[in-house]
Amino acid sequence: MNTPDLGALLADIETLVTCESPSKDHEALARSAAEVAAIGRRLLGTEPEYLLTEGCPHLRWRFGPGPARVLLLAHHDTVWPAGSLLTHPYGVHEGVLRGPGCFDMKAGLVMALHALAALPERAGVTVLVTGDEEIGSPRSRVLIEEEARGCEAVFVLEASADGGALKCRRKxxxxxxxxxxxxxxxxxxxxxxxxxxxxxxxxxxxxxxxxxxxxxxxxxxxxxxxxxxxxxxxxxxxxxxxxxxxxxxxxxxxxxxxxxxxxxxxxxxxxxxxxxxxRPPLEAAASGALFGLADSLARDLGLGPLAAAAVGGASDGNFTAGLGVPTLDGLGAVGGGAHADDEHVLVAELPRRTALLTALVEAVLSGRPGRSEGVAR
The missing domain is CATH 3.30.70.360 (Alpha-Beta Plaits)
Incomplete structure (x- = not known):
């Protein structure tokens, strides 16, 4: 397994976590979008498109001349109000990373950019980073659905479920x-x-x-x-x-x-x-084959078998699954405490899960089939 550089991952996560980005603060979101763009520019070698809807900034990278086959979906807004860094400062201690929005989902966003940077061929991949997911995606839903239509897979970089399980079913x-x-x-x-x-x-x-x-x-x-x-x-x-x-x-x-x-x-x-x-439900059928593929790849990479979870919370993956597009969610950070005082990320899992995402995208682009068994129902 070609393990991503942990120091580089942590440095980029710190950059985003320390740039506060409440969903309804468009000035803060503009600063956050600029930081995301800078990280992506450095890793991917190209500028994103800036997409502004009713003052809310989103970013998009498209690779290759043809239609997208894989969509990586993330968001850079958080539920945390401005000033939260004063009471919940960024830090890493004994293998645990903390800070507002680290788990949901700035670590996952960084992982997506690093995973894509490790691919030798990116043609057919689109990355969409939205700025209003935490308030229901009122300004980005159309963008999300437009990018997802026709894709073979959507990988959502929301944080994992308990124990690192992938989110294969959402209400x-x-x-x-x-x-x-x-x-x-x-x-x-x-x-x-x-x-x-x-x-x-x-x-x-x-x-x-x-x-x-x-x-x-x-x-x-x-x-x-x-x-x-x-x-x-x-x-x-x-x-x-x-x-x-x-x-x-x-x-x-x-x-x-x-x-x-x-x-x-x-x-x-x-x-x-x-x-x-x-948001429509993300039903198990939308995730079955992709979960099977992810589980197979995780075993190949020495990451062990994966677990699947059904959760009550929704994400932008609900939109893509509602279109009938195969969607796998929860591929971001492993940790816990989303929206809570104990929000945290397990540092050791960052390079492992990033490598898995790289392998997943590469497998879909190469036409490797998945297996549908093992999805939570």
Whole structure:
């Protein structure tokens, strides 16, 4: 196995982690995109295309004159607010790397660039680095889907699941707002003249939670909610946000139909539902053959057998799998603590997983078939 240089990997990861890039801060994202471009320019010998959508910067490298066969998919934005380095400084201690966004997913982004740099032939490969994944990819989804169409494989550099498992199945995500209209009135003098939107919202929250099906892995979770204006006024308006997760499209559609059918309980109240499917599920069939190929290559490289995982979180790989394009996720860093205080990367795994990614891309470009067994279901 031709092992990538660990020192070079760590130096580039430090550069990106110490360049903070919250998803909604376009100035910070511009600085981050410049750092990513500089690393890619040095490793790949060519400039990326800068793609700006509604102020959000993305980067793309395309290699070869023909259509893309392999897409490497990454993002450079993080959930961490500006200033997080003061409380969560970058550092490496006893084989563990820490810092905001290191696991999700700046290490994986660096790994993608180093893996591609090790390839003797890159024709047919595209690298897309987006800047809004952590907020649902509202500005990059079209780019992602355009680049993925027609590809033989999409490799997503999101962090691995527990123990380094690849993410071969992801739940689909739907997001909704349930808005309730009522009628204001003085809560002490004449509450009977009002229509309490807060009470109506409580009825609706109980109704929507009944749409969940734990046995099928379908969750319907009320998250942010609000109602009312002052303590002595019957609320005239109320709203709740819903996060829906499901393993298959049929369940997403069932919940969607149930939400569209919500009716008011209180006389005079009004209910409006907006939103819908954000990301389709990444189903096991999309990853089967690629996981088999990755497992075979890992054994060839002396990295041992790979594990497959099914996870509730979504990624941009959901979009590509939803198009029917073979997609393998979780190929980035091994570690843990995504979005949490203990976010970390296991240093020893960085060169090993980078070498595996290089082998995967090379195998697809050379036409090596995969095996479909062993995918989590």
């Amino acid at each position: 689909g995500v739907s997001q909704y707002r349930v808005e309730v209209g009522g009628r204001a009135a003085h809560s002490g003098l004449e509450p009977e003249k009002g229509v309490n939107a807060g009470v109506e919202l409580a009825h609706q929250i109980l109704a929507v939670t009944e749409l969940a099906d734990p046995a099928r892995g379908t969750s319907v979770v009320p998250t942010v909610l609000s109602a009312g204006t002052t303590v002595n006024t019957v609320p005239a308006a109320a709203v709740v946000a819903l996060d829906v997760r499901a393993w298959d499209l049929a369940e997403q559609q069932r919940v969607d139909a149930g939400l569209r059918a919500l009716c008011p309980v209180l006389p005079g109240a009004r209910v409006r539902v907006t939103g819908g499917v954000n």
